[in-house]
Amino acid sequence: MFIFLFALFLAYVLFMAIWGYFDIKKISDKIISENEKVKNYREGIIIGWIPVLVLITFIICVGFLAFLLYQIISYLVSEKYRKKIEEEIKKPKNRFMYNIVLPHTFKEKKYFFGIC
Numbered sequence: 001m002f003i004f005l006f007a008l009f010l011a012y013v014l015f016m017a018i019w020g021y022f023d024i025k026k027i028s029d030k031i032i033s034e035n036e037k038v039k040n041y042r043e044g045i046i047i048g049w050i051p052v053l054v055l056i057t058f059i060i061c062v063g064f065l066a067f068l069l070y071q072i073i074s075y076l077v078s079e080k081y082r083k084k085i086e087e088e089i090k091k092p093k094n095r096f097m098y099n100i101v102l103p104h105t106f107k108e109k110k111y112f113f114g115i116c
Contacts, residue, residue, distance in 0.1 A: 012051060
């Protein structure tokens with residue numbers, strides 16, 4: 001996993017270096033106007049922040065998946081945890097979710113699986 005992320009990082013750095021080289025070569029002999037500078041700044045912002053946003057999304061997804069796996073494993077392994085969850089579901093404030101939203105029959109479960 002870390003090798004993949006490191007390779008992805010190196011590819012990004014290489015891409016940015018090549019892009020920068022050709023950008024500098026393209027504008028080195030010109031007088032650059034304010035609009036062209038602003039355009040270059042915008043491109044830099046987009047190119048610089050997209051990987052950060054992708055990384056943050058990836059971290060959030062991995063964290064959510066880890067939490068979900070923890071809950072599933074806890075539910076499968078611990079009788080105490082199962083009882084706690086069942087009691088929580090049957091509380092009056094959660095009755096709507098239990099009775100109206102969650103499936104109970106096989107047919108309901110089949111269609112609910114499609115939604116999930």
